[in-house]
Amino acid sequence: MTSDHPDAPPARPAQVRPARRAAHPSGHRAGLAVRALVGLALVAAPAWVAATAGGVVVHQHASLGVLLVSSAVAGVCVLLRVVALAHRPARPGRRGARRVVVGLGAGLGYLVLAVLAVAAAWLRPFGATDAALAALRPDATVDVQEHAGWYAFVPRGTSPTTGLVYSPGARVDVRATAAVLRSLAERGYLVVALKEPLGIALTSPQQSAGAIAAFPDVARWAVGGHSLGGVAAASFAATHDDVDGLLLHASYPLGDMSGADLVVASVSGSRDGLTTPADVDASRAHLPAGTTFTQVDGAVHASFADYGPQPGDGEPGVPRAQAQAAIVRASLDLLVAVDRG
Structure with missing residues (x-):
């Protein structure tokens, strides 16, 4: 209504209140919470590994570092996506089969990412102890060489004709094998300790071939390993004619090798x-x-390398040095037999 009075103020236009942004349904908020948890796990797992074993990771196969970085990057991307979705206006939900397909696809994707986070944490290696790290120092008897795929213990003053390619146990720092393997090199044998992808020997069952090819002057080879590393070594030995011996440390083959033309030694612990x-x-x-x-009296699973106690293992009945001395003697007997042909 307008006024005819000349001094009347002009009428104010009606104020239009902005429409409230539609609230996200509770299911959407729950989905964001799950995504946020997955993102946090993807970041937290590699951060924990880096904080507690970062100095160990840099000496393992590069694939472990790549996995940890990938987990962290994926986690940051997920968290940024969660923030973006939380600030985006609600939209009408998809209906019918398309909604089901999209939901299943997203759920599967986040399940894969959750598995990645768990793997990043679980693959944290058992770090080498000071005793093993001390054995990595080169001296007048043994040269210790670190390569991208392995550590090599090379005897000085001689040209070794027999070598051993060794696979550590699952998630065990490759350097933890140094004290035992160096003792073999001190007796004139070339020893190569593999850096296994992700710390799991079965991820690269043919890795020993690269190490053998890198030392063409070595005429006779044995392969071996501890625990799961021994399983991988047995599979390799069974399918390669250029391998003459197999050394099993607290290990056994997955299949039948009874007909293999190999010199084989199985060394185990009575309390493993x-x-x-x-x-x-x-x-x-x-x-x-x-x-x-050869059963080493009082030895346990962790006696075969220097990485501390291992969950599920037995209680040692003898000092580590005593157990490892017996392990070295039995291992040397295998290499002597291979050397003799």
């Missing part, structure tokens, strides 16, 4: 809680008839 004496006894039927079995 992971590769138990019963496991080793069961492996006898799958190894050549001439296999030498």
Whole structure:
């Protein structure tokens, strides 16, 4: 209504209140919370590994570092996506089959990312102790060389004709094998300790071939390993004619190798809680008839390298140095037999 009075103020236009932004449904908020948790896990897992074992990771196969970085980057991307979705206006939900397909695809994708976060944490290596790190120092007897794919323990003053390619146990710092393997090199044998992808020997079952090819002057080769590393070594030895011997440390083959033309030594611990004496006894039927079995009294699974105690293992009954001295003697016997042909 307008006024005819000349001094009347002009009428104010009606104020239009901005429409309220539609609230996101509770299901959407729950989905954002799940995504945020996945993103945080993807960042937290590699951060924890870097904080507690960063100095170990840099000496392992590069694939472990790549996985940790990938996890962190994926986590940051997920968290940024969560922030963007939280500030985006609500939209009408998809209906029908398309909604189901999109939901299943997103759920599967975040499940894969959650597995990546768990893997990044689980693959944290068991770090080498000071005893192993001390054995990495070169001296007048043994030169220790670090390469992208392995550590090499090279005897000085001689040209070794027999070598050993060794695969550490799962998630064990490759450097943890140094004290035992260096003792073999001190007796004139070339020893190569593999840096396994992600710290798991079975991820690259043919890795030993690269190490053998890198030392063409070595005429005779044995392969071996600890625990899962021994499983990978056994599989490699069974399928490669250029391998003359197999050294199993607290390990056994997955398949039947009883007909293999190999010099084989199985060295185990009487108190091993992971590769138990019963496991080793069961492996006898799958190894050549001439296999030498040595049970080290009082030794446990972690006696074969220097990385501290391992969950699920037994309690050692002898000092580590005593157990490793027996392990070295049995391992040397295998290399002597391979050297003799």
